[in-house]
Amino acid sequence: MPNVNIQMLGRMLIEKRGERGIREVAAEIGVSPATLSRVERAYLPDLETFSKICQWLGINPSDVLGVGVKTPQIPKVAVHFKKEAALAPATAQALAQMVLAAHRAWLVTDGEGS
Amino acid sequence: MARVPNVFNRGFKTSCENVARQQRRQLNLLPSDPLNPWTLAQHLGIAVHSVEDVPGLAPDCMQTLLRDDPDSWSAVTVSSGGRSVIILNSSHSRPRLASDLVHEIAHILLGHSPARVDVTEDGCLMLSMYDRNQEDEANWLAGCLLLPRDAVVFIRRRRLELTAAAQKYGTSMEMLNYRIRVTGVDYQFKKALSTFSAGN
Numbered sequence: 013m014p015n016v017n018i019q020m021l022g023r024m025l026i027e028k029r030g031e032r033g034i035r036e037v038a039a040e041i042g043v044s045p046a047t048l049s050r051v052e053r054a055y056l057p058d059l060e061t062f063s064k065i066c067q068w069l070g071i072n073p074s075d076v077l078g079v080g081v082k083t084p085q086i087p088k089v090a091v092h093f094k095k096e097a098a099l100a101p102a103t104a105q106a107l108a109q110m111v112l113a114a115h116r117a118w119l120v121t122d123g124e125g126s
Numbered sequence: 127m128a129r130v131p132n133v134f135n136r137g138f139k140t141s142c143e144n145v146a147r148q149q150r151r152q153l154n155l156l157p158s159d160p161l162n163p164w165t166l167a168q169h170l171g172i173a174v175h176s177v178e179d180v181p182g183l184a185p186d187c188m189q190t191l192l193r194d195d196p197d198s199w200s201a202v203t204v205s206s207g208g209r210s211v212i213i214l215n216s217s218h219s220r221p222r223l224a225s226d227l228v229h230e231i232a233h234i235l236l237g238h239s240p241a242r243v244d245v246t247e248d249g250c251l252m253l254s255m256y257d258r259n260q261e262d263e264a265n266w267l268a269g270c271l272l273l274p275r276d277a278v279v280f281i282r283r284r285r286l287e288l289t290a291a292a293q294k295y296g297t298s299m300e301m302l303n304y305r306i307r308v309t310g311v312d313y314q315f316k317k318a319l320s321t322f323s324a325g326n
Binding site (some may be wrong): 035099100102103105106107109110111113114115116117118119 | 173175177178181182183184186187188191194195198199202204205206209211213235310
């Protein structure tokens with residue numbers, strides 16, 4: 013199942029959950045109901061939540077992450093959030109841009125690719 | 127900060143107080159002196175920036191991170207080749223920035239591994255979170271660095287008014303009250319006072 017994106021992940025969750033309650037399905041997946049609700053609304057989960065959801069949906073995480081597609085070099089990064097377990101897509105994209113720009117500007121040394 | 131962790135490894139809390147003293151000593155400060163997290167970062171060779179400082183970051187990204195959704199993130203540490211850069215969410219208050227900064231420094235001092243990161247096909251940043259134990263450890267060390275036990279004792283001995291004390295140490299009232307509570311300084315003062323009274 014190539015080229016699944018985060019929006020599609022949310023729709024797939026809603027479809028598979030069907031008439032079942034969000035609490036029941038969240039417990040089955042092993043995430044909080046609030047997090048599941050956010051992912052259904054196309055918020056970006058952290059990697060642990062993401063892999064649990066992929067497992068429940070029976071899909072390969074690399075289909076969502078686009079492994080094999082050319083992506084910018086990703087630095088080793090540590091991020092501290094306030095409390096959010098899932099991020100709005102616009103925030104996740106802005107954070108990605110900020111991390112990559114900071115890495116390019118301040119941490120890439122001569123001879124290292126960008 | 128509000129969550130009090132259940133268990134640390136034996137000796138962890140003492141080692142954090144020692145780290146707070148050691149860092150102050152290296153900065154020629156007394157054990158009870160306020161510690162400016164920006165000075166500490168500089169001393170440790172860690173660059174600290176705000177979102178506005180990031181070269182080439184598109185204005186719409188700044189708008190998202192600082193105005194549309196500022197509460198979803200606090201700080202980001204980007205590490206590569208043994209160097210680290212901390213980017214703070216400059217929409218937050220000064221005490222909160224100090225707390226966020228010292229928390230990130232604590233992760234670095236404790237040698238915690240950076241979280242794994244992936245970028246999705248549509249350009250979103252997807253991260254693994256620090257594990258809960260590492261978050262608890264960083265929170266504890268951050269509290270010790272900002273308000274070590276020596277500082278809490280100093281505040282109580284001098285009977286500093288709490289708002290003035292929070293201002294002096296550059297922390298929030300929440301952090302100050304938390305440190306007063308978890309260091310047990312008030313309890314020990316009361317106990318010492320009752321022992322002294324009973325002896326007279």
